[in-house]
Amino acid sequence: MSGAEVKEQHKISPFLVFYLVHTMQIGVGVMGFQRIVAKEAGNDAWISVLLAGISLHIVIFLMYKILLKENGDIIAVHKRLFGKWIGGLLSWVLIIYFIAMSLTVLRTYIEVVQVWMFPDLNKWIFGFVFLLLVYYCLSGGFKVVTGISFFGVVLPFYLLLTMAFPLYHGHFKDLLPILNHSASELYAGAKAGALPYLGFSTLLIYFPFIKDPAKSHRWAQGGHLLTIFIYVIVMIATITFFSANQLEKTVWATLTTWKIAEMPFVERFEYIGIATWALVVLPNICITVWAGGRGIRRLINVKQRTITIPLLILILIVNSLLTRRENIDMLNSSISNIGFYMIFVYIPLLFIFQLVLYKVRKQS
Amino acid sequence: MKLRILLCVCMLILSGCVENSIVDDIQMVTVIGYEKTDDGKLKGIAVAPQFQANGNVENSVFVETAQISKEIRSQFNTESPKPLVSGKLQLAIYSKKIAEEDGIMELTDTLQRDPSIGSRTFLAVSNSDPEAMLRTNFGNVDTGHYIHSILEHNSKYGMLPETNLHNFFYYYFSEGNDPFLPLIDLEEDKVKITGLVLLKKDKMVSELPADDLFTFKILYENFSSNDSYTTDLGGGDHASIYNIASKRDIDLKKIKKNKITINGKVLGVIKEYTGEELNTKVKEKIEKDMEEEVEKKGREMIEKFQEEGIDPLGLGNAVRSVTRGKFDYDEWKQRYTDIDIKFNMEVVITESGVIE
Numbered sequence: 001m002s003g004a005e006v007k008e009q010h011k012i013s014p015f016l017v018f019y020l021v022h023t024m025q026i027g028v029g030v031m032g033f034q035r036i037v038a039k040e041a042g043n044d045a046w047i048s049v050l051l052a053g054i055s056l057h058i059v060i061f062l063m064y065k066i067l068l069k070e071n072g073d074i075i076a077v078h079k080r081l082f083g084k085w086i087g088g089l090l091s092w093v094l095i096i097y098f099i100a101m102s103l104t105v106l107r108t109y110i111e112v113v114q115v116w117m118f119p120d121l122n123k124w125i126f127g128f129v130f131l132l133l134v135y136y137c138l139s140g141g142f143k144v145v146t147g148i149s150f151f152g153v154v155l156p157f158y159l160l161l162t163m164a165f166p167l168y169h170g171h172f173k174d175l176l177p178i179l180n181h182s183a184s185e186l187y188a189g190a191k192a193g194a195l196p197y198l199g200f201s202t203l204l205i206y207f208p209f210i211k212d213p214a215k216s217h218r219w220a221q222g223g224h225l226l227t228i229f230i231y232v233i234v235m236i237a238t239i240t241f242f243s244a245n246q247l248e249k250t251v252w253a254t255l256t257t258w259k260i261a262e263m264p265f266v267e268r269f270e271y272i273g274i275a276t277w278a279l280v281v282l283p284n285i286c287i288t289v290w291a292g293g294r295g296i297r298r299l300i301n302v303k304q305r306t307i308t309i310p311l312l313i314l315i316l317i318v319n320s321l322l323t324r325r326e327n328i329d330m331l332n333s334s335i336s337n338i339g340f341y342m343i344f345v346y347i348p349l350l351f352i353f354q355l356v357l358y359k360v361r362k363q364s
Numbered sequence: 365m366k367l368r369i370l371l372c373v374c375m376l377i378l379s380g381c382v383e384n385s386i387v388d389d390i391q392m393v394t395v396i397g398y399e400k401t402d403d404g405k406l407k408g409i410a411v412a413p414q415f416q417a418n419g420n421v422e423n424s425v426f427v428e429t430a431q432i433s434k435e436i437r438s439q440f441n442t443e444s445p446k447p448l449v450s451g452k453l454q455l456a457i458y459s460k461k462i463a464e465e466d467g468i469m470e471l472t473d474t475l476q477r478d479p480s481i482g483s484r485t486f487l488a489v490s491n492s493d494p495e496a497m498l499r500t501n502f503g504n505v506d507t508g509h510y511i512h513s514i515l516e517h518n519s520k521y522g523m524l525p526e527t528n529l530h531n532f533f534y535y536y537f538s539e540g541n542d543p544f545l546p547l548i549d550l551e552e553d554k555v556k557i558t559g560l561v562l563l564k565k566d567k568m569v570s571e572l573p574a575d576d577l578f579t580f581k582i583l584y585e586n587f588s589s590n591d592s593y594t595t596d597l598g599g600g601d602h603a604s605i606y607n608i609a610s611k612r613d614i615d616l617k618k619i620k621k622n623k624i625t626i627n628g629k630v631l632g633v634i635k636e637y638t639g640e641e642l643n644t645k646v647k648e649k650i651e652k653d654m655e656e657e658v659e660k661k662g663r664e665m666i667e668k669f670q671e672e673g674i675d676p677l678g679l680g681n682a683v684r685s686v687t688r689g690k691f692d693y694d695e696w697k698q699r700y701t702d703i704d705i706k707f708n709m710e711v712v713i714t715e716s717g718v719i720e
Binding site: 255 | 367682
C-alpha cells in the first residue's frame with residue numbers, strides 16, 4: 001500500500017465534484033437507454049427513470065458515509081474491513097470494472113460514429129488518436145481530468161435544447177394514462193433505467209482528492225439531480241415522439257430524434273450532435289482510466305504514469321478486436337449489470353458491514 | 365514537446381482516413397420513385413440534380429428494373445458517372461399499384477434504416493406513372509425539391525396533414541392509428557395534390573378526394589391555415605372564409621357506452637361573399653350552413669373509416685390513453701366498427717374583412 005495521502009496542491013475544490021459526478025453519468029448510455037426502459041415500463045418509463053434516480057441519491061449518501069468514516073478511498077476501506085488479501089481482491093475487481101467501463105464507452109462511441117457518420121472509420125486509428133488525447137489529459141494529473149470533466153459538462157450542454165424538436169413533434173397522449181403499469185413493471189423499468197446513471201462510482205477512488213470532502217456531498221447530490229432532470233426530459237421526449245412498437249425497434253433513440261431537427265444552417269443535426277458527443281466521451285474515458293491507474297498504483301508499488309500507458313494500449317487492442325454489434329451489446333449489458341449490483345447490493349452491504357465492524361471494534 | 369509534434373503529425377496524416385464526399389464529385393438523389401412493371405418486377409426511378417455553372421439545373425434521371433429494391437440501388441450506380449448518395453433525399457414516390465397490391469413497407473424500410481436519410485423526407489403515392497412524373501421538366505428547378513415544396517407548404521400552411529417519414533412509421537407501428545399519405549397527380553406539366561391515400565398497415569385501402577381534406581384536417585388535428593373554405597349558401601350565393609384556426613376535441617367520457625363525440629371548432633374570417641348585404645343574420649346563416657356541410661361530410665367520412673376498419677384519426681390511441689390496465693387492440697379493432705361516433709361542428713366568424 002502506498003500513496004494513500006494526497007498532497008494539498010493536488011486536491012480539487014468541493015464544488016467540482018458536481019461536474020465529476022454528472023459527467024460520469026452522462027455517457028454513451030443516454031444515446032439509447034430509452035428502448036430498454038420502455039420495454040419494461042411502456043409509457044410510464046419516465047417514472048421508472050425518475051424512481052431509479054431518486055434511489056441513487058440514497059446510494060450516493062451511503063458512499064459518502066462509508067468514505068467519510070474511513071477518510072480515505074475505497075481501497076483503504078477494503079483493506080481495513082477485509083484485510084490485505086480479500087480486500088485487495090475486491091479492489092482489483094473494482095479496478096477491472098473501471099477499465100472495462102472505459103473500454104465500453106470508447107467502443108460504443110466508435111460504433112456510433114461508424115454507423116451514423118463514417119462506416120469506413122478505422123477503429124485502430126481513431127482509437128489510437130483518441131487515447132493519445134486521453135493520455136495527454138492524464139499526464140496532467142487529476143486536476144486536469146477534473147478540468148476536462150468541467151468542459152465535458154458545460155460545452156455539450158446545449159444538446160439538451162435539441163430535445164425541443166421531438167417534443168414539438170410529440171404526441172403527448174402517449175404519456176397517458178399515467179401510472180398504468182404495475183409496481184413490478186415499474187421496478188423492472190427502474191432497474192433498466194438505473195443503468196445510464198451508473199459510472200459515478202469512480203467517486204470511490206478520487207474521494208481523497210477532494211478538499212474538505214464533507215462539503216462536497218451536496219455537490220455530488222446536485223450533479224446527480226441534474227442528471228435525473230436530463231434523463232427524465234429525454235425519456236418524456238422519446239415516449240411522445242415514438243409510438244411504442246417503433247421505439248422498440250430504435251437502437252439509438254436519442255440520435256434518431258435528431259433526424260427530425262430542422263435548422264437553416266445545417267441539413268442534418270446528428271453530425272453536429274455526434275461530434276459534440278466526443279466531448280462527453282472524453283472525460284468519461286479519462287476518469288475511468290485514471291481511476292483504474294490510481295487503484296493499481298495504490299495496490300502495487302508503481303508510478304501511475306508508468307501504469308497508464310500499458311492500460312491505454314490494452315484498451316486500444318481489446319477495443320479494436322470487438323467488431324460485431326452483438327459483442328458490443330454484450331459488453332455494454334454485462335458492464336451495466338455488474339455496475340448495477342455493485343451500486344445497489346455491494347455498496348449497501350459494505351455500509352452495513354462497516355457499521356457493524358466499527359461497533360464491534362469499539363466494544364472490544 | 366515530442367508529444368506535441370506527434371499530435372501535429374497525426375492531425376496531418378489522419379485527416380484523410382475516411383472516405384470523403386466532395387459535392388462536385390457526387391450525385392445527390394433528391395427524389396426516388398417506385399412502380400411495378402407488368403411482369404411483376406420493380407422499377408426504380410431516381411433523380412439527381414446537376415447544378416451548372418451558368419445557374420441552370422439539369423435533372424439526371426436514372427431508371428432501373430429489378431426483382432428486389434436493394435438491387436435497384438446498386439444498379440443506379442452502374443449508369444451514373446458519379447457515385448449516387450442519398451443524404452439529400454427529400455421525397456419518395458410510390459405508384460398506386462404498389463401501394464394497393466404490395467404495400468410500401470418493404471420499400472420504405474431502407475429509408476428508415478439508412479442513417480443518412482432524414483426523418484423529414486416526404487412520402488407520397490402517385491396516381492400517374494411515377495416515371496413520367498419524374499421525367500417531366502418543371503422548369504429550371506430540381507425536380508425533387510419542386511415536388512417536395514408543393515407538399516411541404518401545403519402541410520405547413522394548407523389543408524394537407526403532415527405526412528413525413530417519421531409520421532408514417534409512428535402510425536405504422538402504433539396500433540391505435542393507421543397511416544395516410546398524400547396522393548399526387550401529374551397534370552400536364554404541373555404536379556397537383558389530389559387527395560389523401562388511406563392505408564391499413566402499409567397497404568392502400570381507400571382514398572379521400574382533395575375537397576375532403578379540410579374536413580379530414582378538422583377531424584384529425586388542431587391547426588391554423590391560410591387556405592380558404594368555400595360554402596354554398598343556396599340561391600347561387602357563396603361565401604368563403606379564410607385564416608382558419610381549428611380546434612378538435614375528442615370526447616371520450618361515454619366510451620364505456622361505446623360513444624365517442626368529436627367536437628370541432630373553427631374560427632375564420634370572411635374573405636368573399638357573393639350575396640347582397642353581409643349583416644349579422646347572413647353571418648349566422650353562413651356559420652350554420654358551413655357547420656352542417658362539414659358535419660355531413662365528416663360523418664360520412666367516419667362511417668367510411670369504420671366500414672374499412674381503418675383508423676387514420678387515431679381514435680384507438682385516444683381511447684387507449686383513457687383506459688386503465690392493458691389495452692387490448694384486437695378487442696378494440698372489433699369494437700371500432702360499431703362504435704357510435706358523433707361529430708359536432710361549431711363555426712365562428714370573427715371578422716368580415718376591412719369593409720362593411
